[in-house]
Amino acid sequence: MIKPHTLSGFMENLPAPQMQMERMMDILRRTYSLYGFTPLDTPVIEDAQILLAKGGGETEKQIYRFTKGDSDLALRFDLTVPLAKYVALHYGELSFPFRRYQIGKVYRGERAQRGRFREFYQADIDIIGDGQLDILNEAEIPSIIYKTFTDMGLKRFQIQVNNRKILTGFYELLGLGQLSGDVMRIVDKLDKIGAEKVRASLIDELAVSPQAADEILRFIAIRGSNQEVLAALESYRGKNQTFDQGLEELSVVVKYLAAFGVPEEAFAVNLTIARGLDYYTGTVYETFLLDHPEIGSICSGGRYDNLAEYYTNKKLPGVGISIGLTRLFYVLGEQKYLNPALNTSPADVLILPMTEDLSAAIGFATALRNTGIRAQIYGEQRKFKAKMTYANKLGVPFVVILGEDELQNGVYAVKNMSTGEQTSLPQAEAVALIAATVQAGQNIPVILDT
């Protein structure tokens, strides 16, 4: 006999939290679909050569790679590389812009530690253009994220946006075009190390002039409402083409985000956000819980120019965003954001037959199920008390008792488990009573954010 265990770094939920996770996935699927994204599913295993085409860095170290027969295989470590392969491979059969969502598990053999997962879900959306892609898409992506989190019940979060062209153009203005990547890497530490140390690093490590360093600090200190930030940026206009284009794009994104119904407080221009330095080329996004900035971004992405450069000569610009779902779910649990009022029971009704023949219980369960109510028949020969204990442990909202009396009178004894109230009703009325409560329960959000 082997002691049962689950590998560390692998999430395996008990039924109740798994139900919360499923609710989050349902919302993701529904919202992503409402915006015209098609669901994709690609293999978890790919040819290692495909996944490592870009190569280098942490990816190579963390990837799960193995051979089977003669094949050099690996588990996907994100959903972007498989998307790039998919689009390059099926290019001729797809219509562009190509909008896809994918919710799937990815694998990274990171050092195991609390809250870090080796197997985790990503929930990605991307819009891929063929040669070109309109700026509208860069505004729509964060509006989808706004809708997704809002539907889950999250309230106090903010999507922060920036535009890489503004940064690139600004550093070119200062004569730091070659250094812009390094500068952004240091600026990215602003929140952690403070302005003074950023200034010192710029001067000491990169030999930036004190004047330019001050200029950079002034720039990234620009704060205020989105309109105020855009107005402040206007003072740099006309000096660098890339900057001007970035400012144009950012203004359009801000304007359309409002048109998409995203309220002002839910998105903010933040000039310190840069994201992956060699990949993103336009709008970039990060998303923060306002009350838990220490968690870091819960949803990030941006605009890129060349999705599939390792697999095709076609220029395929795109914009996408990714939610690290497993980590988000874990964090929400830790921070007590998961709503205890959400019904996580596997059934809405537990039917307790008190007679030997179960046909009447079966008939009633079928009637409930046909109305969309989740019903379970408790068929075990146990004492009434044991049956009620089971109902309580499952957390079912309703128990329906079906004894000889009920059968003879053609009624169903419906017990509301939260109020304790019990009433005997004919079938149609019993179903209607339960249906009303079940329907009301569907509006209870999975996240409780007050």
Added chain:
Amino acid sequence: MIKPHTLSGFMENLPAPQMQMERMMDILRRTYSLYGFTPLDTPVIEDAQILLAKGGGETEKQIYRFTKGDSDLALRFDLTVPLAKYVALHYGELSFPFRRYQIGKVYRGERAQRGRFREFYQADIDIIGDGQLDILNEAEIPSIIYKTFTDMGLKRFQIQVNNRKILTGFYELLGLGQLSGDVMRIVDKLDKIGAEKVRASLIDELAVSPQAADEILRFIAIRGSNQEVLAALESYRGKNQTFDQGLEELSVVVKYLAAFGVPEEAFAVNLTIARGLDYYTGTVYETFLLDHPEIGSICSGGRYDNLAEYYTNKKLPGVGISIGLTRLFYVLGEQKYLNPALNTSPADVLILPMTEDLSAAIGFATALRNTGIRAQIYGEQRKFKAKMTYANKLGVPFVVILGEDELQNGVYAVKNMSTGEQTSLPQAEAVALIAATVQAGQNIPVILDT
């Protein structure tokens, strides 16, 4: 640059067929939930020792096994072993009977051939008891399968049931108790090799007496309606306890299946069905497409006595059934069962803005999405013809054109892409028109079985 490719034996669908696959998964999730099963999700990677606890045979050869650091890891090859581990590991935190469904990918490094997959979805339901489990569950399981396939649109299929105790008891009666496993293995070939060769094999390979062989052939030749088969089995009653118990159970299952609303033609007692010889102990199931018996069973399972014997001393009897979803989907496609009338477009509406400012298009898209209609805005600066070509390629049911005229008159030009009809309507009426068609489309089954 690397030539993009997907490993052979791994399904990777284009968007339209993937949409059909998603519809099948939606139905599985919904139906399984209606019967009170809780969704579970377990890791794809487990400790190899856990997965190979039972060991031996094809499993060892086909399993994807590899090391990462010091860990001996493997990919799950089914969802039953992970369930056994889960129940043993979390025993104290679960309520029994424990009903779970799981739809997930499993891995088997089989020889690659057409229609065989190395990565494939299984969609499993199981009910696990603690020490005991009522016979009701053995009737409910096939009723769920009936509902699932019916909701998908499948009509001409049959769930065939048998009871292992009947077989075991019958062979004991003939003094072949020790040989029953071998006898069943030969009898299982009846459809393939015919009665004569089965008889010869029994006599030659197992040294069964000619009288006993004839008795076996007579037994497995029992045919007719379920009541007729049960009546024929009555003639053996009273001679063997195991047989009698099996007959009792089968009679109850047949009775309750009818109570669950499964029509007589959709399930049949078939005495030749045995299933995995050392695992199942009671009711067993196989499911066949009536017009394609050559495909074999598309959904199988049964009652077992000891789910987790390799991980715990607890006796955990259960009953379960599994759909090999990827293979089923492949077969349905091959046999032209997938319904071309199902809308597989990523959106219900494509909005074509003809003005530079896209705010009105965004507002209309938002109104549609708030009503549950999947909408996409085509924001690219292309000629009208190119936009319509895109709409046609996507297969969207509706296009809405928003030009200067429409904006000025406060109307939306709604074009029904299947009829070609175009009408200009105010927003509320446009949304209502589209919503009606979308709603009607949701009743179109994914499988067309005439």
